[in-house]
Amino acid sequence: MLDIKAFFSRLLKDRPLTEHLMISVIILIVLIIASLSAFSYYEAQSGLEERERLLQIETEQSIIQWMTLVDEGLKMYDDTLDLRMKDSFEGFLEAYQDSGGDPSRMNLEDLKTGLDNTMDLYIINSSGVIEYSTVAEEIGVDFSQIPEFYQYLTSIRESDNFSADRVVRESSTGAIRKFAYMPTPDHRYILELGLVPDLLKDRKLGLSYVDAAEDLKKINRNLQSIRIYDIFGKTVGNKSHVPTPLQQERIKAAIQERTGNQSYDPANKTATDYIFIDLFDPDYPSDMSLVIELTFTTAPLERSLNSIFFTHLLIALLALLISMILAFSLIRYISKPISRMVADVDQIAHGDLDHRIQHTRGVELTRLEESINAMVGTLKSSLTRAQESEEALKQTNENLEKIVEKRTADLQNANAEANLYLDIISHDINNVNTIGLGYVHILRRRLSGGDREYAEKITRTIHRSSGIIHNVATIRMIHQKRLPLQPVDLDRVIRDEIAHNPEARIHFSGCEGLKVYADSLLSEVFSNLISNSLKFMEKDGDITIRVSDEDREIMVSVEDTGPGIPDELKEVIFNRFKRGSERQTGKGLGLYIVRSLVENYGGRVWADDRIPGQQTAGAAIRFTLVRVAEKEKGRQG
Template sequence: MSGIDGKKLHLGQYSLSYHIMIVLLVIGMIFISMVFFILYYQEKHAIQSDYLLSQQYGEESLINAVQLADQSFSFYDNVYNQPLRLALLRFREYYNQSHQQAEKMDLFKIRNDIGTFFDLPIDIYIINASGAIEYSTFDTDIGLNFSSYPKFSEKLRKIRDGDTIAYDAIVTGTKLGEERKYAYIPTPDHRYILEIGINLDEFFRKEGISKYPRLAMWYSKTRNDVKSLWIFDRTVLSAPDIRTSIQGIEVYPAVFSEVEGRKEHLKQVFHTKENLLIEDPSSETITKYLYIPQLSSSSVSSGLFDKVAEITYTTTQIRERENSLLGKIILLAVIVILVFLMIVVAITRYITRPVYQIVEDIEKIADGNYDHQIRRTKGFEFRRLESSIQKLVLRLKEDIISIKQKSNELDKELNQRLSAEESLKAANYKLSLLSSITRHDILNQISVVSSGLDILEDDVPRNEETPHYFSLIRDAISNIHEMILFSRIYEEVGVYKPAWQNLSKIIIETKKSLNTGSCKVIDNTGNLEILADPMFDRVIFNLIENVLRHGGKVNQISFDVSMSGDKCILIVSDDGIGISSSDKEKIFDRGFGKNTGLGLFLTREILSLTGILITETGRPGFGTRFEIYMPPGKWRISPGDAVPE
């Protein structure tokens, strides 16, 4: 970050260049992250797509290879068709010789006789009308019922009802999994089907023919992500041991192991004829059950010996490729970010350099050098800024000179006012002291006059006018005394700041200081507080005392509150004789009344100090009603319980 005379230009806590750099870095990081995220996603998708496409091509090749391998056995099919035809005709002759009673036929003897047509072991079978093998030299297949294979059962029915020999392709035995070649011929009475099966398993072992293991070995070599490959046909659904249904199990390149749910998965694929995918993240493998349909042919078992290839793929290699891709992307991103950071630093320095230059010039001007010129910088906007600052400095210079002049004038005026205020304070103090002394002396003289009047009253001869004159003199002395006391009280009005005062407390204290007699003072003000002069208690005193003195026979005085929004009215009412309509405003004038006429005058003066108004709204003959209007901010309701009396 740039500096100015060792000081950094700060916007808040950090410099302008820091803020610009952070903004550019945030924008750049977001953009770079998005670009590399998209790049990584696309490359990862490409790796997965290539892998899936390669897998798809490999599986299609495997399907074609299995189908071609099945077709490649057609040579052996054709070689054994002629011996099977001759053997089946001899088999049917034996059936006729037994008077078409299958139970009387010696199948082992017949097998030995017709076995001379073949160089491989054979077995013979008699299939009844329900599609089950009723008699056979191969005990394992006796009782095998083909009705569970509807298509194959329908073909057997057609063979039994016909009069021709039907040849089957080389298929896998349903019990022990041997490779066999079958042929069928109906009996003349169409009750049975006579069947001969050539066991080619020994021949294939001797000749080293193992089509499916060879294909498994080929597929495993072409793809290094294959852990195992097993090819099953429908015999797996009825085989007591699933191993017996795997042709050439010992030749397969992988070691056979039991897999949980394998038979259920195979059943599902054979039933739905759709591929099934089973993922196992713990072992990083994916097992795919690939459906391989049997190519259609004229053989009896056509469509019955489709296959399912169980292929177990490992996902380790594709994960390694994805991790390698991620590492390359991160490394490339770090390099790009470092380059971008250097570019941001260079751009930031280039952008903020004119700003720092202008700030340096402004600091020199701020230190008092108003004649310092703003240096020229690059950029139209900065030149406008320089020109504006220069104009501002000139005007500021003029304003400062003007302010200094006015400041000097104000200092002189302030000194004069302070001197006048000190003089006024001294005068007020002297007047206050003089008033205090004068009041004291007058009161002393009044005491002398009052004492002299008492003596004189005893010595002066009595007549009709004498008591009247003495009463006037005593009233005059009392009024002078009241006025002197009023001057002392009035002198204190407005001297101190207004304060919040609890109305209920003042009413309670006032009741204690006055002899209310049988008159009840009812307080309904609750926790109302009023912002008024500290002499507000004199207001309450004057209102109660005025009612007691001039209200006639008064039974009660009530203090009530009326609120509306932010307005509040304190209502002081009684049940006395009231005030005439003509005197409602006069009662607040100084000197009006039967006595000194200063009580209500003082009340209005004390309230006016805080903007509080007082009026009298009672009906003559029904008592007085004083309404005290308190503006917003001059009253409040304090929390807590009401003040107890």
Template sequence: MLFKNQSIKLKLILIIQFVSLLSLLIGFTYVIYSNISYYKDDMRNNAIINATLIGDYCTVPLVFDIKENAVETLKKIQNIPSVEVGVVYNDKNEIFAEFYKSGEKIDIPKPKGNSTWNKFENDYLDVSHPIFFDKELAGTIYLKVSTQKLTERIQEHLLTMIGLLLFLIILNYIIATRLQKVLSEPILNLTKATKKISEEGNYQLRVQKQGNDEIGVLVDEYNEMLNQIHEREEALKLRTNELSEALIDLEETQEKLINSEKLAALGQLISGVAHEINTPLGAINSSIGSIKKSLIFVLESYPKFINKLPIELKNSFLNLLEESFKNKKVLTSREEREFKKEITITLEKHKIENAYTLADSFVDMMVLDNVEDYLELLKRDDAEQIIDVAYKITGLQRSTFNVEFAASKASKVVYALKNLSRIGSNEELVLANVCDGIDNVLILYSNQIKQGIEVSKKYEELPQILCYSDELNQVWTNILHNAIYAMDLNGKLTIKAYKEKEHIVVAITDSGKGIPKEEMDKIFNPFYTTKPIGEGTGLGLDISKRIVEKHKGRIEVESIPGKTTFKVYIPIKQEK
């Protein structure tokens, strides 16, 4: 909470400092660790080299059992600064010769095997190295090396790195105080900048605020509304481009892959998908037209209107706008009729002329309660004009809400269409939820479903599975397509998804005419179809079976007149 209340300058400095300090700590930790490892490796290599040289000098004394020469060789260890102990063992692991720089004997480990080994322990490095003569083990040399100089070297390195870190932190603070201006100054200047709205409809510009009266408050709210309109317009352009590209891609795919089973299913979906896309596009175009008209009216006529309105009625008018802006629920046709009737009765009770027309405007503006609060406005001779002005201003919000709703609906259709059109493009196993794929297919068939099919979905909470998700989408498309048209677009479609032992089971049931018993054994045969020529290739179920078997699963079918069920079993665990 304390951080949130700080100035943006201080926030930027703290963020830069934190990120830089974290990076420096990580980097310095790595460098220190690497250098310490290097120092240890250097000491270890030197010790092994010394052991090798001493062992070479002791080879002849070991072979000919001349202990005096081996002892003389070990005495030279005192010239090597860090070596404290040197012991030569014969091939029977017995001490042959030994040297202790301090003069006192200490316990030392016996050789282990015939290979070189070393270990840091208790401020010492222990090194054991075998001695060979004519490829035969002649003995072993053991050295105990003090790590005091290594410790001093590491401490000196740590002090240097700490000093460098402190210097870099101070330098980073100085740089951060300079860099924060790049971001903070434009933001501070931006808070003071205001501009007028041009007749060209540039929603990035803003109305200049002249004061803190009611118009000033409205300008603040209006500027915020313009910001939302601009964002939604940009989003709308992006959605429109995506829709156009998706339609173009769909048409090109249809021409190139007309003989494939995927295109056979998509071809029958085109009209429905086009309807699902064109409907929100029409709503968007209509709403944009309303927004432009309302903006022109607000910019040109509203200041004059509000100035002419008596002071005692301004608050009532602004309250009417506020009540409309905060009410965003959607009414059914029946609810609209009931509210119109109720408001009309209320207005007629107070002898308001054109009560039904005014009630219609109140319902459109979503001002449904406390209509009596606006009786002073409604009793004026120019009441219809006042309500018309309020209707046009609040129409901006209604239109932007319609644009947002239509764009969202079209986006879902495009998303589902893109997922389906990628069938066969993904040859890798990916984590996916089978229910999401089914829902995407249902979205594309929504135009056919709403003609008379009741859909019932019962999904258990299922884990994501490794699968070829695009290919599974083709399975759902083939089965759902057959089910929808088996019912002649009129019946009940039930979809269940649940876990059964080590499988996810998807059961799709339709209330169609069913599959004759004599045809049950043929439905998975390639090119077998009961559809008229030109409406099916007979490959749909064959392809579906192959895809399911590719997932190590199976398809089961049960059919009686009025009820046909396809069950798809997919193992939860798949091998990559």
């Protein structure tokens, strides 16, 4: 997507104000003229297209009205022939009865002669097939292929009534005939007469679908051609015309759906409308409905639209040229005093503080001139004061550097002293504790009763002291050394820590082959968690260590059957110096170490209930570690 702000920024970068104004005004003028021209063009285009659409609608409505009027006229003429044809069936029925109901014994040619050769005779069986006729081409025509017409014929055969049809074209010869039907008394056959009307034969009636359609071309100059198709898709009038496959498809769709459709041919610049005119009359067996194909040329419309487009484009370009000339002259007039002021400011900026801005026209520019002159005077005074202050600032900076150097040295000494104390705690005091444990061990063997119990308490106290020193050393190592992470065998680390607590009941089902990213201090996590659980449980309590593989993460859970952790402490027990209970010792460093190590390994740790919802049923410390992928395991192997 185009960033307008960035576009203008690149366009106007490092250009003088005159060009800034000129480019901005030109862009504005282009946008305004383009918008007005586009609006005017689309208004003209819409008006022209609307006129063409209305003319096309008027043309379509006219063809529908004319076709309907022609059909009504033909229907009125058809009805005048009904009585004549009904009387003609008397001899036809008499001949059928004389034959004993066997059409093969009837002489149809003699009957036709008796009707002055004005009518052809047809006999249709119960299957809808013409078995006998004076028109050889019609014998064998099967009306069952036209389900609706065959159903109508069946209803005639089963009745006792005379039925007249419209003037239609014979399917085999294409001759125009007026058909009428009469069932035989035994209802086995339908007797049919086909009359060629004199007026239609000689075209004296003056009613023609084709002639009416041709008159329509005078209404719409864009109407290229009109073709008429009957309900069977056959061309009415121009017999030499053969519809293309696309035309046949459109005509068939209009007949089946009994509605119109449209198609457009961009290559030939034509639009073709197929209009379905519903002329079906339930009083007649034949459906006289028509499909009218109107082909309009779009070339005149396109030429008009192109002419309108180029006219609007020419006017827009002319307006743009005149606007740019006027804008350039106006901007030059406005920007001239600003350019002089810029030259004066540039001279001042190069160090000539005694130079003054020349007088300009315009209230705003005059005020700007006075303000700049006042500012230059103030700047000159400020520079003088700044030079006087520079020496004092230089002296202050030198003193400040000395103070920083001294404080840095003090911090380094304090850090060295703190490390010395830590070394004393972790080494010398630990050595003293070791010696003390040796003496107490000797006393425990020699004492008994209450004295022996005091010796055991001293032993536990010394062990706790050593634990505190160990925790401090561990924390120091975490913050100072930052050991690199590498694949560590989790199963081996857990089993080693279990082995260090042989007196505890620790359950672990194993996790062979599972490696995580950690360092040599991973064992401290399990050591602190096991010690923490033992501290709060009764002597017969159990510890369970569970390991589950969750795709990229490994979740470890150290659970015990102790008194559990209250909900209000679950979020804070991992903080430094936070005690979970008065029974806990060691200044709350164990769980802080656990959290520090787990987070260094890219995991997270939290406190939970061993059994969800049962806080007093025991505690569970759960944490995650990053699993080593199989590919990296292979490289390690």
